[in-house]
Amino acid sequence: MSRDRRCDDDFHRAAEPGGGLPARHGGPKYEGRSVRAFGSCVGFQLRLAWKAPDTIQICATAPLLAVLFLAICDRAGRSDISGYAVVAPTLMSLWLLSLYTAGELISEERALGTLEALVAAPARLGVVVMGRLCAVAAVGPVAFGESWLTAGIVFGRWLPLPHPAMAIACVAVTGLATAGTASILSSLFVLMPSARIVQNTLSYPFYLLGGVLVPLSVFPFWLRPVSRGIFLSWSADLLRDCLGAAPITHALPRLAMIAVLGTGGFGCGLFLLKRVVDRVRRLGTLTRA
Template sequence: MRLAFSAFRFQLALARRTPDLLHVLVTAPLFTVVFLAISEHAGRRDLAAYAVLAPCLMSLWAIALFIAGEVITQERHWGTLEALVATPARFSTLVTARITAVTLFGSLSFGEAWLVAAAGFGIVLPIEHPVLFLTCLLASALAMAGTASTLAAVFVVAPSARIVQNTLSYPFYLLAGVLVPVHLLPEWVQPLSKVIFLSWSSDLLRDTLSPAPVAAPAARLAVICLLGLAGHAAGALLMRRFLRRVREQGTLSQV
């Protein structure tokens, strides 16, 4: 636990000095303006929840993917990756804690999107179920960190995996129904959405903005957590195997 907390604090301190990590806080308001402008022009104010929540979820996933690759790439560049791997501490725990720190930091994008909607379009979205909303947002951020750790493991053996990193954003948003409801997708695609935690997160977050009672909140939160834990477990397993492989081949520091 102390290792995870120390890595968490280190990454937060590092994030303040890394402009690339702050780009999410710049793009989220811009996406909000675009999405709200489209829904308002179409006279569909009922879609405001989609337009406000989508930039937040997109920002969280984008920043999780970015830091998943940068954690390994930066340590390689600094020449400290070998030292970290050689310590008795579990390397996968350190990586996941650092991804979690930045992902939680990215949650501020929801506040930006909410303010843009209120100040720019006169749309004030009430959070009808605030406790459930915050719980779901936290669970989603942790699930993102756990899932993104699998990509960090890939960077250990394949520094060129940035191509994969860049292609995991918009297809993920589409399958997860972040902006377009899943039931509007082709029928053969819809089952894939059920195994993506972000589809459960986006649906539950939108429901927390409605005054109607939320259906099965505990079960839906459990699914988000279970899918996030599955991603974390897969990341830890891949990290162990890939570290063993690069140790045997002596290629850990290769760029």
């Protein structure tokens, strides 16, 4: 009887204005659903991405950025750093598309009036967000291939790839790390009515601090520790070394560092998203965020 009374009390509290819904507690029955939901979200985002204007725009601008950076190298007479001009558009495309996806998937669901149903679904919102963001990693090889072909076709610089296995691993791990870092912002997008301001604000600062175009050795000493905390700096250095003929030093530890920073991003993103979703469910402010 007391258990039924508690359930009735929860129901009536949820029905009150601004009362929201009680936070859902996980359990073993959600584990299988989470795995299936994650895979479904990855497949859904892959099918959606290649038709989305944001993806088309980023894939179209990657070669243009490569032309710009290669022209700068050519003007300076530094054809030896052409690899920098190929790596930069790849990382910029990954980060920008992750920002767009993290913001738009929340904004679009809210605009369509389906965000409440998504939060109330058996699969956790964090699983849905992670699955759709991980699909963004597929744009990494595309952007890298476009930049590499641009260097060869437009400037006649067919850059060798003496370390193909490490280059593939670096692009793949970087894509996942990008998704993990972008997931931290998803909780902020749940609270904000529009994600465009945050998306536009966090693009170029990450490019600069991550050293996607220039090595960290040219940065001021006081700024280097900050840049080393951004996974893009490790990815840029390792991917540039993959285009060089010299043996790569400490390749696996550097790759592991990218994975560690990305895993930390995933953990922070899941934690913050759960806290934010539980809060808006209790307060009933999801649609008024």
